[in-house]
Amino acid sequence: MKVRIKFAKYGALRFIGHLDVMRFFQKAIRRAEIDVAYSEGFSPHQIMSFAAPLGVGLCSFGEYLDVEIRSHQGSEDMLKRLQSVCVEGIEVLSVKALPQKAGNAMASVAAASYQVAYKNPEKSFRGYEEKLAEFFARSEIMITKETKRSTMQVNIRPGIYELFIDEEGAIVMKVDASSAGNIKPSFVTDAFFAYAGIKTEPFELQTTRLETYLNAGTAEEPVFEPLDWIGEEF
Amino acid sequence: MKLPGHASKLALSDEILMTIEKPARYIGSEVNAVIKDKEKVDVRFAMCFPDVYEIGMSHLGIQILYDMFNRMEDVWCERVYSPWVDLDKIMREKNIPLFALESQDPIKDFDFLGITIQYEMCYTNILQILDLAQIPLKALERGEEDPIVIGGGPCTYNPEPIAEFFDIFYIGEGETRYRQLLDVYKENKKNGGGREEFLYQAAQIPGMYVPRFYDVSYKEDGTIASFTPNRENIPASILKEIVMDFTDVPYPLKPVVPYIKATQDRVVLEIQRGCIRGCRFCQAGQLYRPVRERDVETLKKYAVEMLKNTGYEEISLSSLSSSDYSALEELVNFLIDTCKEKTVNISLPSLRIDAFSLDVMSKVQDVKKSSLTFAPEAGSQRLRDVINKGLTEEAILKGSAMAFEGGWSRVKLYFMLGLPTETEEDIRGIAELSNKIAATYFEVVPKEKRTNPVQIVASTSFFIPKPFTPFQWAKMCTKEEFIEKAHQTKRAVLEQLNKKRIKYNWHEADVSVMEGVFARGDRKLADVILKAYKKGCIYDAWGEYFKNDVWMETFEECNVDPAFYTTRERSLDEIFPWDFLDCGVNKEFLKREWQRALDEKVTPNCRMQCQGCGAARFGGGVCFEERSGHESTN
Numbered sequence: 001m002k003v004r005i006k007f008a009k010y011g012a013l014r015f016i017g018h019l020d021v022m023r024f025f026q027k028a029i030r031r032a033e034i035d036v037a038y039s040e041g042f043s044p045h046q047i048m049s050f051a052a053p054l055g056v057g058l059c060s061f062g063e064y065l066d067v068e069i070r071s072h073q074g075s076e077d078m079l080k081r082l083q084s085v086c087v088e089g090i091e092v093l094s095v096k097a098l099p100q101k102a103g104n105a106m107a108s109v110a111a112a113s114y115q116v117a118y119k120n121p122e123k124s125f126r127g128y129e130e131k132l133a134e135f136f137a138r139s140e141i142m143i144t145k146e147t148k149r150s151t152m153q154v155n156i157r158p159g160i161y162e163l164f165i166d167e168e169g170a171i172v173m174k175v176d177a178s179s180a181g182n183i184k185p186s187f188v189t190d191a192f193f194a195y196a197g198i199k200t201e202p203f204e205l206q207t208t209r210l211e212t213y214l215n216a217g218t219a220e221e222p223v224f225e226p227l228d229w230i231g232e233e234f
Numbered sequence: 235m236k237l238p239g240h241a242s243k244l245a246l247s248d249e250i251l252m253t254i255e256k257p258a259r260y261i262g263s264e265v266n267a268v269i270k271d272k273e274k275v276d277v278r279f280a281m282c283f284p285d286v287y288e289i290g291m292s293h294l295g296i297q298i299l300y301d302m303f304n305r306m307e308d309v310w311c312e313r314v315y316s317p318w319v320d321l322d323k324i325m326r327e328k329n330i331p332l333f334a335l336e337s338q339d340p341i342k343d344f345d346f347l348g349i350t351i352q353y354e355m356c357y358t359n360i361l362q363i364l365d366l367a368q369i370p371l372k373a374l375e376r377g378e379e380d381p382i383v384i385g386g387g388p389c390t391y392n393p394e395p396i397a398e399f400f401d402i403f404y405i406g407e408g409e410t411r412y413r414q415l416l417d418v419y420k421e422n423k424k425n426g427g428g429r430e431e432f433l434y435q436a437a438q439i440p441g442m443y444v445p446r447f448y449d450v451s452y453k454e455d456g457t458i459a460s461f462t463p464n465r466e467n468i469p470a471s472i473l474k475e476i477v478m479d480f481t482d483v484p485y486p487l488k489p490v491v492p493y494i495k496a497t498q499d500r501v502v503l504e505i506q507r508g509c510i511r512g513c514r515f516c517q518a519g520q521l522y523r524p525v526r527e528r529d530v531e532t533l534k535k536y537a538v539e540m541l542k543n544t545g546y547e548e549i550s551l552s553s554l555s556s557s558d559y560s561a562l563e564e565l566v567n568f569l570i571d572t573c574k575e576k577t578v579n580i581s582l583p584s585l586r587i588d589a590f591s592l593d594v595m596s597k598v599q600d601v602k603k604s605s606l607t608f609a610p611e612a613g614s615q616r617l618r619d620v621i622n623k624g625l626t627e628e629a630i631l632k633g634s635a636m637a638f639e640g641g642w643s644r645v646k647l648y649f650m651l652g653l654p655t656e657t658e659e660d661i662r663g664i665a666e667l668s669n670k671i672a673a674t675y676f677e678v679v680p681k682e683k684r685t686n687p688v689q690i691v692a693s694t695s696f697f698i699p700k701p702f703t704p705f706q707w708a709k710m711c712t713k714e715e716f717i718e719k720a721h722q723t724k725r726a727v728l729e730q731l732n733k734k735r736i737k738y739n740w741h742e743a744d745v746s747v748m749e750g751v752f753a754r755g756d757r758k759l760a761d762v763i764l765k766a767y768k769k770g771c772i773y774d775a776w777g778e779y780f781k782n783d784v785w786m787e788t789f790e791e792c793n794v795d796p797a798f799y800t801t802r803e804r805s806l807d808e809i810f811p812w813d814f815l816d817c818g819v820n821k822e823f824l825k826r827e828w829q830r831a832l833d834e835k836v837t838p839n840c841r842m843q844c845q846g847c848g849a850a851r852f853g854g855g856v857c858f859e860e861r862s863g864h865e866s867t868n
Contacts, residue, residue: 013493033542
């Protein structure tokens with residue numbers, strides 16, 4: 001049986017890289033004594049798939065990984081076990097069983113939402129609500145994407161699904177996070193800051209991934225649901 | 235929405251953490267890290283390994299002491315490692331004091347800074363730690379507010395080159411005397427006593443060496459004339475501390491598990507301390523006498539518990555010579571059964587190659603991908619007798635043949651160059667032995683089964699005489715001699731029939747010379763170390779940062795001749811800088827062994843026949859085992 005684990009990552013553990021998070025979970029699953037499935041061969045490894053790698057420095061409250069398990073005593077038991085072996089900064093939020101046909105976590109990712117806030121609680125984006133709405137109302141938002149060989153102009157507007165300022169005065173966005181069209185939150189904020197003439201200092205902002213979504217609709221008419229929407233408690 | 239946890243208490247700003255390599259080295263918060271309320275403890279102890287996090291986190295000794303201290307209710311022990319060069323630069327520029335990982339508090343506010351000294355080439359890193367911590371480098375310049383700086387580990391068996399930088403050295407195994415030391419510290423503080431009073435009392439606790447209470451005078455030739463206490467009640471000789479109840483002494487069952495991959499990324503089970511072998515070049519073999527084994531039932535319990543507490547995918551046995559552990563077979567079979575069920579890998583270093591170990595290895599590793607390791611240390615039987623390395627050519631060839639039949643095809647060989655009495659013939663022996671092993675492969679493996687071509691990797695390091703070994707009197711080679719010996723080895727390899735199957739590697743000679751200077755150095759070296767550090771020498775153990783020219787220039791400026799410590803012949807009656815220390819093995823025994831080496835005579839190991847080295851005075855271990863009278867084969 002395949003289960004999808006949702007977790008948060010914050011605080012000091014923002015500075016742990018993606019590979020280290022994978023290693024953390026491999027060990028956490030052992031500490032929790034979960035009957036996880038292993039690959040065959042001389043160096044068996046846990047059958048594990050992460051949804052979308054999170055950059056170093058970012059917080060998240062919507063991270064996911066899938067693991068294959070051989071036996072269990074229900075989702076509540078598994079959640080408790082995992083929570084008891086975690087550390088301050090990585091918190092398991094839920095565990096759900098996936099239906100047979102569900103795609104793996106990484107392939108399922110269609111979108112993600114982010115909050116971009118000033119670290120200094122005195123500062124916020126309040127007052128920029130209209131400017132942001134105006135920016136979002138455009139049909140084209142061109143950014144320069146630099147690859148190893150070339151730089152190219154890309155229109156990211158079609159990949160931005162929501163963009164507003166929340167009650168805390170932080171910018172919130174829902175954007176394409178699929179492997180083909182992933183939009184980094186900084187693409188959006190950089191373009192907006194240039195548009196609105198906002199100057200920020202390096203490292204002044206904290207980006208937090210709020211949720212990772214799958215597409216429960218069609219390519220033409222997407223319906224974004226949290227990645228574990230497809231799963232069920234067991 | 236309001237999100238929790240953006241702000242966490244870290245000593246380094248986000249800006250710094252986002253611009254340096256591997257920020258996870260500095261944030262603490264690892265699994266099993268111990269957090270206490272600093273208001274509720276009496277003693278704050280910072281435990282330091284003066285090298286980068288991934289190296290320091292791999293060290294068993296720190297995990298043992300960290301666990302021991304944190305079992306004490308009145309103590310909070312935290313960890314600190316050398317900031318890597320990128321952060322080092324930033325901390326100096328921004329005047330950020332070095333901090334402990336757990337609380338992220340400055341080290342200078344702690345009661346103790348404990349530094350484990352595992353290799354000579356970390357000496358400048360010790361100064362880096364003190365400097366970044368904003369603690370005066372010299373012990374005599376420290377004030378009441380500064381932490382007590384205490385050193386431990388193998389290099390403290392000749393602490394003299396760095397004696398000026400330490401308030402105390404703890405000689406021997408850490409498990410025995412720290413409680414007493416901390417009680418004295420607390421009592422002294424309560425009574426309003428100062429630093430000097432505490433150190434004076436500490437110097438009277440067994441195993442504690444407080445350098446300031448000893449004076450050294452030198453003869454005209456630079457050797458030591460006298461080494462004497464300068465205060466009343468200070469012992470003239472300090473006997474090492476040792477754990478005799480090795481099974482019941484606390485062991486870290488919940489070691490701290492790093493996020494980033496450490497060098498030792500596995501559960502480490504210490505099965506025994508000490509070694510029965512008595513190889514004459516080996517310092518550990520003398521320092522940790524007598525051999526003490528940990529009970530096998532205890533080890534089985536620990537293995538299961540530690541795997542559960544850490545989630546590690548691998549377990550490794552730690553000892554100087556695992557094959558000599560009397561219940562090895564039982565332990566390994568237990569681990570194989572347990573680990574198979576838990577899909578844990580087993581790594582078995584320091585195993586003698588024989589039918590048993592090959593059988594075990596074929597069960598726990600992929601034969602095709604792994605290699606076989608022998609450490610003959612010398613190329614000829616004559617020289618192996620000189621160094622008392624019991625391994626014979628016959629045993630190596632027999633082991634190799636069995637291994638080749640079992641499917642292995644890669645062999646690693648470790649040798650030393652520059653051993654006492656070495657001749658060109660001994661050096662040629664390295665190439666010839668490598669060749670014979672390759673030839674064995676072609677003898678025992680039929681043509682149709684030679685899917686993986688045989689590969690022999692022979693590596694040589696340069697021999698460095700160490701204190702408390704029979705070779706402490708020996709002359710070390712010069713850099714030029716070392717390099718010539720490496721070239722001779724290379725030429726000899728190229729003359730072999732199977733030369734294409736043999737790969738030869740050798741170590742840097744410059745670092746070996748430096749290590750040789752520090753290993754048998756005296757207090758006169760402190761100036762050199764300090765000056766080299768001030769000129770920017772740190773991370774000397776890391777080839778890319780070792781600045782030989784700066785060191786050599788500094789020796790000259792300080793008017794210190796490195797050759798005095800390395801290539802000089804020493805007479806049997808010379809007073810060595812470390813002679814006031816007593817590791818349990820007496821000097822008469824070492825002299826006997828030095829003479830037997832020159833006579834090319836092998837000495838039986840502790841289980842075969844007691845040699846009266848002196849370690850029996852500790853009242854336990856192998857010294858009091860019933861001897862079977864005959865020895866198993868090597």
